Amino acid sequence: MSPSRMDGKTTVRELMKIVTRFRDSRDWRKYDTPRNLAGSICIEAAELLEHFQWKTDEQAAQMLRNPEELAEISNELADVIIYCLGFSDTLSLDVSNAVQRKLKRNGEKYPATRKDSQ
Amino acid sequence: MSPSRMDGKTTVRELMKIVTRFRDSRDWRKYDTPRNLAGSICIEAAELLEHFQWKTDEQAAQMLRNPEELAEISNELADVIIYCLGFSDTLSLDVSNAVQRKLKRNGEKYPATRKDSQ
Amino acid sequence: MSPSRMDGKTTVRELMKIVTRFRDSRDWRKYDTPRNLAGSICIEAAELLEHFQWKTDEQAAQMLRNPEELAEISNELADVIIYCLGFSDTLSLDVSNAVQRKLKRNGEKYPATRKDSQ
Amino acid sequence: MSPSRMDGKTTVRELMKIVTRFRDSRDWRKYDTPRNLAGSICIEAAELLEHFQWKTDEQAAQMLRNPEELAEISNELADVIIYCLGFSDTLSLDVSNAVQRKLKRNGEKYPATRKDSQ
Numbered sequence: 001m002s003p004s005r006m007d008g009k010t011t012v013r014e015l016m017k018i019v020t021r022f023r024d025s026r027d028w029r030k031y032d033t034p035r036n037l038a039g040s041i042c043i044e045a046a047e048l049l050e051h052f053q054w055k056t057d058e059q060a061a062q063m064l065r066n067p068e069e070l071a072e073i074s075n076e077l078a079d080v081i082i083y084c085l086g087f088s089d090t091l092s093l094d095v096s097n098a099v100q101r102k103l104k105r106n107g108e109k110y111p112a113t114r115k116d117s118q
Numbered sequence: 119m120s121p122s123r124m125d126g127k128t129t130v131r132e133l134m135k136i137v138t139r140f141r142d143s144r145d146w147r148k149y150d151t152p153r154n155l156a157g158s159i160c161i162e163a164a165e166l167l168e169h170f171q172w173k174t175d176e177q178a179a180q181m182l183r184n185p186e187e188l189a190e191i192s193n194e195l196a197d198v199i200i201y202c203l204g205f206s207d208t209l210s211l212d213v214s215n216a217v218q219r220k221l222k223r224n225g226e227k228y229p230a231t232r233k234d235s236q
Numbered sequence: 237m238s239p240s241r242m243d244g245k246t247t248v249r250e251l252m253k254i255v256t257r258f259r260d261s262r263d264w265r266k267y268d269t270p271r272n273l274a275g276s277i278c279i280e281a282a283e284l285l286e287h288f289q290w291k292t293d294e295q296a297a298q299m300l301r302n303p304e305e306l307a308e309i310s311n312e313l314a315d316v317i318i319y320c321l322g323f324s325d326t327l328s329l330d331v332s333n334a335v336q337r338k339l340k341r342n343g344e345k346y347p348a349t350r351k352d353s354q
Numbered sequence: 355m356s357p358s359r360m361d362g363k364t365t366v367r368e369l370m371k372i373v374t375r376f377r378d379s380r381d382w383r384k385y386d387t388p389r390n391l392a393g394s395i396c397i398e399a400a401e402l403l404e405h406f407q408w409k410t411d412e413q414a415a416q417m418l419r420n421p422e423e424l425a426e427i428s429n430e431l432a433d434v435i436i437y438c439l440g441f442s443d444t445l446s447l448d449v450s451n452a453v454q455r456k457l458k459r460n461g462e463k464y465p466a467t468r469k470d471s472q
Contacts, residue, residue, distance in 0.1 A: 006214035012125040012133060015214050022221045025230040031408050034191075035170040035178055038163070039407055041198060042278055045156070045163040046400030052153040053393055054385050060153055064209060073152075074211050077202060078220035080159060081213060084199055091182060093192050095199060096124035096133050102196035103140045112143040149290050157289055160396055164282030171275055172267050242450035243366040251366060251450050258457045261466040270427075271406040271414055274399070277434060281392070281399040288389040296389055300445060309388075310447050314456035316395060317438055317449060320431060327418060329428050331435060332360035332369050338432035339376045348379040 012095050019085040037087040044079035051076065130213050137203045155205040162197035169194065248331050255321045273323040280315035287312065366449050373439045391441040398433035405430065 023029055051073050052060055063069045088095050141147055169191050170178050181187045206213050259265055287309050288296050299305045324331050377383055405427050406414055417423045442449050 004215050005212050006218070007130040007134065007212050010130050010214040012128050012130060015130060015217060016125065018218065018221065022225065025232045026228060027231055033175065034182060035175070036408065038167040038170055039275060039403060042160070042163040042167050043400045043404050043407060045160040045198075046397045049156040049160050049393060050397050052156055053397060054390060057151065057153070064152060070209070073209070074216040075220050075223070077205060077211060077213075078216040080163075080198070081202055081217055082220065084195060084202065087195060091188070091191070093195060094123050094125050096128040097122050098192040098196040099133060099136065099199055100124070102193050102200065103136065105193070107140065110144060113145055114143045154290065157285060157393060161282045161286050161289060164279045167275055168279050171279060172272065240451050241448050242454070243370065243448050246366050246450040248361040248364050248366060248369060251453060252361065254453065254457065258461065261468045262464060263467055269411065269414075270418060271411070274403040274406050278396070278399040278403050281396040281434075285392040285396050288392055293387065293389070296387075300388060306445070309445070310452040311456050311459070313438060313441060313447065314452040316399070316434070317453055318456065320435055320438065323431060327424070327427070329431065330359050330361050332364040333358050334428040334432040335369060335372065335435055336360070338429050338436065339372065341429070343376065346380060349381055350379045
């Protein structure tokens with residue numbers, strides 16, 4: 001496994017630990033109110049969107065083939081996820097369970113259209 | 119382990135698979151352009167923030183002690199994460215690696231203040 | 237002048253007064269901290285964006301030809317502007333001046349390409 | 355009237371003209387699809403919110419007493435408003451009318467609590 005592919009062997013809990021250890025080693029927990037974290041998720045999400053502004057779909061595709069620009073976008077996504085994991089930790093939420101429950105609810109609203117799945 | 123605590127045994131890849139299987143069983147992949155997903159992350163992040171608007175810190179804390187309101191907030195967070203995982207899948211990003219690289223960069227900017235960590 | 241075209245005879249100050257009078261007649265000024273207002277601008281902006289999500293450009297154009305949908309979009313835009321005006325009032329900002337100064341700065345970065353203007 | 359107070363003598367239409375003239379003198383109208391403008395309103399709103407992140411109310415108040423920081427915040431607000439006016443122009447919306455209609459609707463939901471007003 002390439003060192004850059006960690007998702008297959010990293011649990012969500014482990015990833016959350018990486019984030020909270022970083023936060024705690026800087027004594028930043030005190031800033032992490034749920035409101036502040038929700039605001040930060042918004043701010044970082046908008047920075048991610050900014051990379052796609054004013055570009056045609058073709059220009060966006062070209063940007064995504066550029067390794068340096070893709071790395072920047074990966075960094076912006078990481079920021080969103082870091083705050084999402086901090087938020088989950090602060091409220092003792094279980095991310096995997098939250099995702100499953102939400103998809104279940106979505107599935108009741110929008111049933112699967114393919115027989116072979118979910 | 120309680121059925122509601124899955125993060126300790128679910129890898130990021132497995133969680134991503136849950137999300138992409140849901141998407142593909144509805145033939146929704148075609149809508150998932152990186153730009154659309156970035157927009158959706160923004161929109162869901164703002165819905166999460168909305169729960170904290172116009173509340174004092176005390177009112178926010180009270181809201182978070184209410185199981186039904188907490189479940190709603192957990193649903194909003196799940197929406198953000200679902201789109202983040204869809205975005206990662208679409209661009210073949212490795213979330214765990216992206217988070218680690220971003221924290222490394224942040225760590226160069228803000229060194230740890232505690233000796234016993236990172 | 238049609239009753240629905242007011243922009244030509246309404247000053248920015250008058251529009252701001254309409255907004256602050258509404259706020260004050262409900263005793264809502266106390267909630268209008270700059271931080272809360274900035275958060276609300278974000279939230280309403282995302283609701284506006286939501287109308288365009290998952291639509292092709294053609295579907296968006298069709299939506300905008302539907303008077304009821306256009307009225308909804310106009311309502312979302314109004315929400316953004318209402319909070320922008322509340323924000324300006326709270327901080328005693330002059331909107332017109334702020335816009336002119338910002339465009340001047342933008343103009344230094346991006347000079348006009350047409351001879352006949354700005 | 356101080357040159358920095360223009361809101362009392364500038365109509366919304368005049369402010370919109372300032373914005374569209376700037377846009378047209380750079381041939382930027384072609385980028386101003388409603389979807390792009392809605393995205394830009396989101397992005398700029400998040401930049402405004404960013405100034406308030408991680409600050410206590412006291413720290414935010416101190417920031418707002420600093421003329422340079424206030425000027426930066428005024429610039430961010432101007433960006434939101436510039437895109438709102440561009441959006442209104444693109445869809446031929448009347449801002450003043452939209453605000454009045456939206457407040458009327460809000461007023462039905464939340465009646466005024468003070469006798470002497472609205």
